[in-house]
Amino acid sequence: MEKIRITISKDELKAFLTIPIKGALFPSREEILFGLRTAGIKQGVKLETLDEIARRKEPVYEALIAEGKPPVKGKDAQLVWEIPLKGHGDATKAEKDETARIDFKKALHFVPVQKHQVLARKIPAESGQNGLTVTGKEIPSWGRDIALPAGKNTEISEDGLELRAAITGSAYLQNGKVHVDKVLHIKGDVNYGTGNIKFTGPVIIEGDVRSGFKVEARDSIVINGNVEAAHIYSQQGDVTVKYGVVGKKRAKILAAGNFTCGFVQDATVGVRGDVMVSHYLINCNVSAGGRVIVKGKEGQIRGGSITSEKGIHAVTVGSDRNIYTELKIFSLAQNSSQKKLWELSRMRTDMALRLSTLEKRLKFLEIIKKQVKTISEEKIAEMEFIANEIKRLKARLMQLDDEEIVLQKEAAKERMLKEVVVEGSLFPNVHIDINGLGFHSDETLRSVKIYRFKDELIVESLKGTEDLNYDIFVPGSKT
Template identity: 35%
Template structure:
């Protein structure tokens, strides 16, 4: 047997988590397992050497290539997060409807019970630390440090320790880092000329349909049990629509939170959070800062364009008729513009808070020395209210900028996952890079690696 360096080579994966023994020249004669272990070590590999595999190869029980060493992947820490009563509702819905078409799940999500003043509606779940990994060279792979959060009271809530308590009787509206409780405006049927348009500082529930030409604006969530046509729906929270959207390329659904519905047909959606569609997205324009999910029922996207900041998961993209369909991933021009807007808001709010804090301090100190005049008392109240509002804008800007940073940081990890088929004439956009699908693929995911869009089996 000649020199092992002439006969064998060791190929190490890019992430240094796998070392594979390969043939350089045809092997003749016996190789001792100890010699193989020494050969692996000579390549600087010190961790995770699979001696049993090397012994099997030396004994002729397995052939090349042989996995000679395997590193340990890091287990990344879990970020702190806020648990809410809505999570409990969603968990129950999932248990009831694990294999259904999605309709029961959506019904449960829409049908949110009201809470009473003093009820615990959420709590902080502490972050969990991760575990470092090791490469086959014995080098440490540092686990991602989990992010902490600071509990803040939302509208009509207060913080007690790690719990969030409702201050009023009302309905929850859950944002990523804060929970609100709002009064509820309820329509027991369709919107019509008698009910008129709705503009409400709270949650809105419509137990019927929203016809074309009507509008609903809400500071909280909007829950609609029927169908939405070409209407204008705007929410500072999230929007839940049971029967779907048939918009005929008119109207707009614009929300700061999530959108959940059964299907979209010729609709326009702008969401600051995720978009969850249980059946189909047909000839629609969807722009989500978070994920887009369309995989619970048929789960197909046909025609139009779907844009996501974090990832798209769908059963089918395009169709057998090669209908032009476009999927966009990563930060869009709208995302960049919105990020700039919130940077300006952050700077303006910081300056406003500093100015108001100085004025409040001056008025408070003056009141300690001598009673304030009626005019000064009114000014004191106004300054306090203005400071509360400025702090709310400051916190909103901080939260939004953190979300944007997650999008920008995670662009290299974003993926388009196709659980069934992607058809020709579907274009996949990763920033400025485009992949045009010319032949059908099944069970694949697409991602950007450097300047190339790659696909691999799911």
């Protein structure tokens, strides 16, 4: 039986002694000390406890025999911001907690900076009081370090304590990092004082864009005023107009992303993303690769032609004066489920062809096996492989059948989700076209959605089926 057993805690701050025997065989004080030294215990031995154990000569189990010195942690490193960036508190939180989910998009804020300007400084972590393990190892007491949030067009000083701008531009926080872009920031209006604007980056305009002028940018355009009869074009980003567009039938808004605005009148809008308007669209020609949403207090679409690939949502469409208004949902690209169905069909064809080839090869080898007394090990291995592959392909084809049923249901659901929703009034003389099927309203309808089901358009109440005013009908067949 082992006379002395020493166990050390995982952090090496404690050692425990076990002596399972007693009486004459009980180890002496010197033997216990030798056992501690052999186990590597160099610090914090509790001599009084050791003397008491040696004197009593009674069994002990997991007795605390040595204890190290835990460290006293120093101060953590800190970031000191030299520019007034909104959201830097969230960036610091994200640095400390890698699981933090911060919506930096809401905090996006531009601050003009000069090349080599200090954006943030780091106060280094400090050392406290080092600790010591029972085995004599020193435990560092430094506080937690943090990295400077270096992003695009920034640089860190040689001593690692300063984050600086590498170019002159505008600094902003995004995804926990500080970036500097050459953002064009117009303090007032775009007019004869500025001329037309063409810039290879984001553009921020604090005032209005006057009639006859153009603003073209590679990235997003933010206009904190109004747009008159002007042209606005973002090659790769969004266009945001804080107030509205009074286009005088000459305004044109084009964007690769989304378009967000308070109101739009007498203008042409073409975007690849969504069109989101707070108040109204009046006499506009709108084309959107996403959805057209007009859901503010008024939420009105009146006059003009609105085309969307994914759906149209408004409070009111048309007017009590029966102004002709056209809404279209036209899908240039096939929905994702339909694409998957096509891919699945190609996959099934390829698998069926390979299955047929393998079955013919296996049949050929089986004929040879019958005709020849002995067959090579190579041919036997090939037959086993082919048999397993045939089994695998048949199982996969059965899986594809199940997947096809699910995808067909999803494709039908996606087609139905592309709908026109009118929360309030749909007035007469509004024409709605969904992928070639048309409906012309000849009476005022309230709280309805129009969608395509197979080869028919359906008009359905937004009210639940339990409501007394609930209705659903196919246009042209209602009596």
